Amino acid sequence: MTFSLFVEQVFNGLQLGMLLFLVAVGVTLVFGVMNLVNLSQGALVMMGGFLLATATKATSSYWLGLPLGIAALIVIAMLIELLVLRRLYARPHIDQVLATFGLMLMFNEGAVMIWGRDPVFMAIPAALEGSVTLLPGVAYPIYRLAVTIFAGALGVALHFLISRTRLGMLIRAGADKREMIQLLGVDIAFLYLMVFCLGGVLGGVAGMLLGPISAVTTGMGDPILILALVCVVIGGLGSVGGAFVAAMLVGMCDTFGRVLLPQALGAGTGQAIANMIVYLVMAAILIWRPAGLASR
Amino acid sequence: MNPMFRNTILVALAAIFAAAPWALDEFSLNLVTRMLIFGIAAMGVDLLVGFAGLVPLGHAAFLGLGAYAAGILTDMGLESAFVVWPLAIMVGALGAAIIGGLSLRSSGLYFIMITLAFAQMIYYVFQSLRAYGGDDGFALTRNTFAGLIDPYDSRAFYFLTLAITLVIFLLLLRVVASPFGVALRAARDNEARLAAVGLPAFGYRLVAFILSGALCAFAGVLLANLTGYITPGYGSWPQSGELLMMVLLGTAGTIWGGLLGAAIFVALSEVLSEVSDHWMFYLGLLIVLRVLLAGGETTKLLKRLDPRRRADG
Numbered sequence: 001m002t003f004s005l006f007v008e009q010v011f012n013g014l015q016l017g018m019l020l021f022l023v024a025v026g027v028t029l030v031f032g033v034m035n036l037v038n039l040s041q042g043a044l045v046m047m048g049g050f051l052l053a054t055a056t057k058a059t060s061s062y063w064l065g066l067p068l069g070i071a072a073l074i075v076i077a078m079l080i081e082l083l084v085l086r087r088l089y090a091r092p093h094i095d096q097v098l099a100t101f102g103l104m105l106m107f108n109e110g111a112v113m114i115w116g117r118d119p120v121f122m123a124i125p126a127a128l129e130g131s132v133t134l135l136p137g138v139a140y141p142i143y144r145l146a147v148t149i150f151a152g153a154l155g156v157a158l159h160f161l162i163s164r165t166r167l168g169m170l171i172r173a174g175a176d177k178r179e180m181i182q183l184l185g186v187d188i189a190f191l192y193l194m195v196f197c198l199g200g201v202l203g204g205v206a207g208m209l210l211g212p213i214s215a216v217t218t219g220m221g222d223p224i225l226i227l228a229l230v231c232v233v234i235g236g237l238g239s240v241g242g243a244f245v246a247a248m249l250v251g252m253c254d255t256f257g258r259v260l261l262p263q264a265l266g267a268g269t270g271q272a273i274a275n276m277i278v279y280l281v282m283a284a285i286l287i288w289r290p291a292g293l294a295s296r
Numbered sequence: 297m298n299p300m301f302r303n304t305i306l307v308a309l310a311a312i313f314a315a316a317p318w319a320l321d322e323f324s325l326n327l328v329t330r331m332l333i334f335g336i337a338a339m340g341v342d343l344l345v346g347f348a349g350l351v352p353l354g355h356a357a358f359l360g361l362g363a364y365a366a367g368i369l370t371d372m373g374l375e376s377a378f379v380v381w382p383l384a385i386m387v388g389a390l391g392a393a394i395i396g397g398l399s400l401r402s403s404g405l406y407f408i409m410i411t412l413a414f415a416q417m418i419y420y421v422f423q424s425l426r427a428y429g430g431d432d433g434f435a436l437t438r439n440t441f442a443g444l445i446d447p448y449d450s451r452a453f454y455f456l457t458l459a460i461t462l463v464i465f466l467l468l469l470r471v472v473a474s475p476f477g478v479a480l481r482a483a484r485d486n487e488a489r490l491a492a493v494g495l496p497a498f499g500y501r502l503v504a505f506i507l508s509g510a511l512c513a514f515a516g517v518l519l520a521n522l523t524g525y526i527t528p529g530y531g532s533w534p535q536s537g538e539l540l541m542m543v544l545l546g547t548a549g550t551i552w553g554g555l556l557g558a559a560i561f562v563a564l565s566e567v568l569s570e571v572s573d574h575w576m577f578y579l580g581l582l583i584v585l586r587v588l589l590a591g592g593e594t595t596k597l598l599k600r601l602d603p604r605r606r607a608d609g
Binding site: 087095099107226233272286290 | 405410413534544575
């Protein structure tokens with residue numbers, strides 16, 4: 001592996017890790033605060049991609065399409081919470097798994113009904129086209145770099161939101177002692193709605209960012225959801241910091257596994273193990289720490 | 297349920313199942329066989345969901361393990377079902393022992409997600425088997441029965457599946473009523489007390505996990521023989537979700553609920569897919585509604601049909 005390839009892969013790994021973090025943080029927040037398993041997060045990732053593609057086409061501007069798409073995402077997330085999830089908080093996990101699985105089927109097939117089965121391709125916004133020279137001899141696409149930076153900035157903003165603001169305080173309190181903050185007069189239903197919207201929009205934004213990199217297709221959120229669930233489990237359910245570390249680890253393992261393993265073990269075996277590497281890492285971490293990295 | 301009522305239902309069911317091969321065309325008969333096969337898998341999943349209180353989101357992996365083991369063994373020249381099937385089921389049980397041993401260290405949500413992750417791992421193994429078609433899968437020559445049964449006769453295969461399902465159903469009823477079943481439920485309800493009595497919850501759960509994995513593998517073997525084709529899709533995670541759906545549709549914690557749920561699910565997807573190309577949407581909608589409209593609708597319906605209950609109001 002040459003140095004330039006190595007640098008490129010580090011950036012690819014960072015990018016995958018950041019995107020996974022955006023998706024995983026939604027799942028882990030919803031679990032931490034509401035004690036709910038949400039398999040519909042993958043559907044929101046996909047909706048993000050489709051909404052941005054449609055909004056961009058309608059306004060013929062990526063920069064107008066972005067806020068429109070996010071607004072539409074917020075509406076969808078609110079509808080999901082108000083109509084379905086709200087009724088599931090006190091239910092056993094199997095009900096939550098099945099209802100959100102059902103939602104996922106509805107969204108995936110609903111997207112087929114609206115947008116058809118063919119992948120929707122999105123252009124990279126003009127301002128972010130081309131590539132930039134990171135180091136002498138190492139060129140990297142600007143858009144991918146922008147995605148990583150933007151996702152990273154969102155992560156930092158989220159950190160401040162959770163650790164420094166009143167909403168963040170309520171979120172942390174809600175995760176720790178649900179009944180207590182309810183007794184203190186906090187509108188818990190509203191807090192839950194906010195948390196779900198926040199998580200859902202972050203997932204949807206990940207889908208939007210992915211749009212121009214890989215085409216937007218129905219079911220595009222499913223594999224991402226599964227990887228995000230792995231991050232959530234490795235990081236420790238409900239832990240945002242844990243999800244971040246896990247997402248970086250998964251992003252790097254997956255990216256480097258796909259490059260190095262086929263070289264080391266031959267195309268067939270290497271690719272097979274590269275597909276599994278994330279799960280192998282997860283199994284190893286769980287044998288070491290059954291409740292994830294964030295547990296003590 | 298009152299015994300008279302129950303017996304009437306049982307006799308009626310037996311008559312329906314016995315008459316099915318003559319009343320139905322081949323396509324519909326295969327559909328009923330499919331219901332029975334998924335019923336076996338769903339009963340196995342119900343053992344975990346309904347009795348051990350654990351929700352596995354990766355049992356399709358065992359369906360796939362059974363199918364692939366059967367397919368590969370058959371491809372290697374073993375044809376007899378008497379050899380291939382037990383071996384394939386053992387592969388499933390072995391897989392379940394390993395995955396169960398690792399996943400049962402956790403519970404609740406962790407268990408859901410860890411079983412899902414292990415199933416994904418196995419799914420990618422199937423996908424990477426280039427010699428067996430990779431992503432496309434491969435065809436299976438149906439296993440033979442030393443000339444006793446013609447494996448290509450739909451009726452014969454239906455009756456074979458029916459007999460297997462019935463035996464498994466009765467065995468499972470015994471299992472959940474046995475001291476083992478009691479301990480399993482005790483572990484679900486109060487693990488600390490079970491431990492205080494000196495019984496290991498982990499051991500009971502692991503045995504239940506292996507048993508349910510083996511049942512799913514058996515279903516995988518049967519399904520592969522029915523369809524004559526094996527793909528990685530057998531072990532995909534939506535398939536795992538569907539197995540849970542079947543258990544819930546039929547009512548968890550009853551064993552027969554698995555059979556009922558599988559029948560409803562197979563019938564539902566068949567009817568919906570004929571009505572609309574977008575049947576998955578309506579299936580999803582039905583599941584969401586089913587969960588939201590409280591639990592046990594099917595059971596309630598059955599209870600309402602029960603004359604004694606109705607008299608009680």
